[in-house]
Amino acid sequence: MSEPRDPLVRDLDARSLRGLAHPLRMQLLDALRYGGPATASQLAEKLGESSGATSYHLRQLAAHGFVVDAPERGKGRERWWKAAHQGLRFDDALLTDTDPVVRGAAxxxxxxxxxxxxxxxxxxxxxxxEWPEEWNRVWDMSSATLRLTPELAQELTEKMHALVDTYRDRAADDDSVTQVRIHTHLFPIETD
Incomplete structure (x- = not known):
């Protein structure tokens, strides 16, 4: 029995990856996912781009299903966009796809x-x-070097993700809540 998929997370396939794999498109999608709905002009100002460029790339993202209209926000001809999904899931098989264009996009x-x-x-x-002292006391930039098998590395990654998931909505009603970004990296390194 396969694990149920989260409908808020989009699985990338070869076609959708080709539509997303552009630096500005990825920035636009991130801006909408983390900052909420916006217009092409607002995104252009935020990202230091022309509104023509952001408008074009938003339409490309829409054609591939990454963004959708946010009509509840628009007035008149003003077009608002929002992210269609909260997250993306990358399949490592894209790195070994038979099509060199897909491998390059991956x-x-x-x-x-x-x-x-x-x-x-x-x-x-x-x-x-510029942040309050309480945030300056709790931020983290740490690293660890372990000796693991591929199986243990997979287990550790799954446990880290599961732990992060337990914090998703815990502070939703607290006045001191702010978005935080958590990056995890696990990769092999060469040793002497």
Missing amino acids: DMYLHEIATTQIRNLSTWLGTRA
Whole structure:
């Protein structure tokens, strides 16, 4: 029996990956997922792009089902967009697809995710003095080096994800709540 899929998380396939694997499209989708509905003009200002570029790439994201209209927000001709899903699930098989275009898109997608995560951390480091002291006492940037089998690495990853899931809605009604970003990385390294 297979594990039930979360309807709020979209599984990437070869076709959808080709529609998403562009740095600006990935930034637009992240901005909508984490910042809520917005117009092409608002996103252009936020990301330092032209509204023509953001409008074009939003239409491409819509064509691949990543974003949808948010008509409850629009007035007149103003078009608001929102993310269609809360998360994405990447299938490692895309890295070994028979189509070199798919493999290239998969590689580009993963590198853009890594770049975005580094940018998130760098932004925090550059702005942490602007945050209240209680946030400056609890942030984390740690690393650990373990000796694991592939099976143990998979188990650890699943347990970390399960632990994060237990915190999803725990502080929903607290006035001091803010969004936090959690990045996990687990990968083998060469040793001497």
